[in-house]
Amino acid sequence: MNTARRGTPDLSGAKWRSSSYSGGNNECLELAHGIPVLAPIRDSKDPAGPVIVFGRDAWRAFLPHLG
Numbered sequence: 001m002n003t004a005r006r007g008t009p010d011l012s013g014a015k016w017r018s019s020s021y022s023g024g025n026n027e028c029l030e031l032a033h034g035i036p037v038l039a040p041i042r043d044s045k046d047p048a049g050p051v052i053v054f055g056r057d058a059w060r061a062f063l064p065h066l067g
Helices: 056-065
Strands: 004-007 015-018 027-031 038-043 050-055
Touching: 004 015, 038 056
Parallel strands: none
Antiparallel strands: 015 027, 027 038, 038 050
């Protein structure tokens, strides 16, 4: 994984996927797949906007608390 600076992943080739709960209305969070050990998250309404990057383990621990 290339980084622009330490800790900043290069997401230019990331494959983003919306939650199946979004219902296709484009108002959801998207997760970038294929980024080892990281879970980059962005707002589907603003794909060029900011990205929050979590560790995969932290993201997995968070998911059961959504609802």
